[in-house]
Amino acid sequence: xxxxxxILNYDGKSFEYPIVDSTIGxxxxxxxxxxxxxxxxxxxxxxxxxxxxxxxITYLDGDKGELFYRGYPIEQIAEKSNFTEVMxxxxxxxxxxxxxxxxxxxxxxxxxxxxxxxxKLIDVFPRSAHPxxxxxxxxxxxxxxxxxxxxxxxxxxxxxxxELMIAKFSHLCAWTYRKTQGLPIxxxxxxxxxxxxxxxxxxxxxxxxxxxxxxxxxxxxxxLILHADHEQNCSTSTVRMxxxxxxxxxxxxxAGVSALWGPLHGGANQAVIEMLELIEKDGGDVNxxxxxxxxxxxxxxxxxxxxxxxxxxxxxAKIIKKAADDILGKLGIQDxxxxxxxxxxxxxxxxxxxxxxxxxxxxxxxxxxIYRALGIPTEMFTVMFALxxxxxxxxxxxxxxxxxxxxxxxxxxxxxxxxxxxVDISKR
Ligand code: CMC
Numbered sequence: 001x002x003x004x005x006x007i008l009n010y011d012g013k014s015f016e017y018p019i020v021d022s023t024i025g026x027x028x029x030x031x032x033x034x035x036x037x038x039x040x041x042x043x044x045x046x047x048x049x050x051x052x053x054x055x056x057i058t059y060l061d062g063d064k065g066e067l068f069y070r071g072y073p074i075e076q077i078a079e080k081s082n083f084t085e086v087m088x089x090x091x092x093x094x095x096x097x098x099x100x101x102x103x104x105x106x107x108x109x110x111x112x113x114x115x116x117x118x119x120k121l122i123d124v125f126p127r128s129a130h131p132x133x134x135x136x137x138x139x140x141x142x143x144x145x146x147x148x149x150x151x152x153x154x155x156x157x158x159x160x161x162x163e164l165m166i167a168k169f170s171h172l173c174a175w176t177y178r179k180t181q182g183l184p185i186x187x188x189x190x191x192x193x194x195x196x197x198x199x200x201x202x203x204x205x206x207x208x209x210x211x212x213x214x215x216x217x218x219x220x221x222x223x224l225i226l227h228a229d230h231e232q233n234c235s236t237s238t239v240r241m242x243x244x245x246x247x248x249x250x251x252x253x254x255a256g257v258s259a260l261w262g263p264l265h266g267g268a269n270q271a272v273i274e275m276l277e278l279i280e281k282d283g284g285d286v287n288x289x290x291x292x293x294x295x296x297x298x299x300x301x302x303x304x305x306x307x308x309x310x311x312x313x314x315x316x317a318k319i320i321k322k323a324a325d326d327i328l329g330k331l332g333i334q335d336x337x338x339x340x341x342x343x344x345x346x347x348x349x350x351x352x353x354x355x356x357x358x359x360x361x362x363x364x365x366x367x368x369x370i371y372r373a374l375g376i377p378t379e380m381f382t383v384m385f386a387l388x389x390x391x392x393x394x395x396x397x398x399x400x401x402x403x404x405x406x407x408x409x410x411x412x413x414x415x416x417x418x419x420x421x422x423v424d425i426s427k428r
Contacts, residue, residue, distance in 0.1 A: 005019060261382060324373070
């Protein structure tokens with residue numbers, strides 16, 4: 001290998017592959033000519049070493065535990081910014097001026113309602129339906145009501161589709177929750193900011209005046225910011241993959257919602273609380289459950305621990321842990337689940353198994369505890385994650401479309417049967 005290329009010796013020949021530079025972090029080997037030149041492809045299960053794109057949106061260093069949105073460290077963003085500003089930053093690449101901020105916020109408010117017919121769709125789901133399944137279906141169904149968002153041809157059309165999606169998705173998130181509670185469905189209130197508007201739409205009761213609690217709004221704002229983007233994770237890669245076929249934005253986001261639902265990804269925040277409740281019910285012996293997590297013959301894993309990229313403390317988990325302490329203190333909540341979480345964290349951080357494998361608490365370990373303290377039901381946690389991740393999904397989709405990335409289409413190494421002749425059913 002020299003500084004700017006890698007040399008591959010194969011079958012008596014030598015091939016050169018250029019190195020693609022980065023601003024910071026991993027550089028890559030451009031192997032786009034590999035198959036044509038050598039007849040070989042690469043195999044990288046789970047894409048642990050594969051760069052799927054070149055991006056300018058989010059940077060994370062898993063060894064150092066660093067996360068930047070458009071170059072700004074997450075710690076500064078979480079402390080000083082707000083979710084609407086973060087959405088703008090991710091989508092447009094720069095922090096907005098005062099005028100740009102108001103214009104963005106006003107554009108979102110223009111679309112702060114959802115076609116009434118969609119209520120009929122939500123009516124047909126059973127109340128017990130998981131909100132993520134309902135959310136994914138409704139997001140895809142939104143396409144029918146906003147056909148322009150299907151076939152975007154310019155940056156302007158793309159930005160319009162993004163603002164529509166941002167406005168309407170918050171309704172769908174609120175509605176899926178209200179469905180599970182049997183509550184009437186509300187439209188937005190344009191006198192409020194994005195997070196307040198969502199909070200009121202989701203949690204307003206029909207029989208009393210709604211009280212906006214600034215502690216809850218600030219906590220929600222911070223959680224949404226922390227989830228806003230995380231480069232090429234499973235759901236974002238899904239959104240990009242679906243969008244690479246020039247599928248519309250809403251249908252691509254709907255696929256991202258489904259990917260996020262899984263317990264190894266966004267569904268982990270729900271799985272963490274379920275695990276803490278299970279440990280509590282079982283008598284609260286944390287050591288027993290840590291031993292189960294380490295046992296290779298037991299499928300149990302400590303939910304909320306470990307990360308594909310972070311081999312250090314997830315910087316979002318550090319911020320969220322502090323926020324969890326503050327919020328529980330402010331709201332005066334004593335939570336047994338939180339006590340168990342703290343014991344689990346301590347045992348796991350001191351245990352050789354977790355240290356060796358660099359398994360630290362991740363963002364989902366603490367986010368569920370905050371949502372629970374805010375009175376949000378467990379099944380809604382992943383919906384909250386989806387609301388936060390939305391600007392990341394859209395920004396990555398927009399970047400891919402504007403750069404004209406080709407359709408995503410991985411190869412495979414086939415190890416099935418070689419060619420054989422069909423045998424009639426009577427002779428099998
Ligand atoms: N509990 C016990 N052992 C674990 C855990 C865990 N939570 N996570 C990883 N390991 C072990 C795993 O068994 C393996 O051990 P060995 O080397 O002896 O075979 C080693 O650590 C490496 O694990 P891996 O599964 O190869 O790592 P991965 O990068 O493929 O998976 C992960 C990452 C997040 C899927 C995994 O750590 C996990 O399942 N964690 C629990 C679920 C979770 O909290 N997910 C949320 C992730 S953060 C938010 C998000 O992405 O949405």
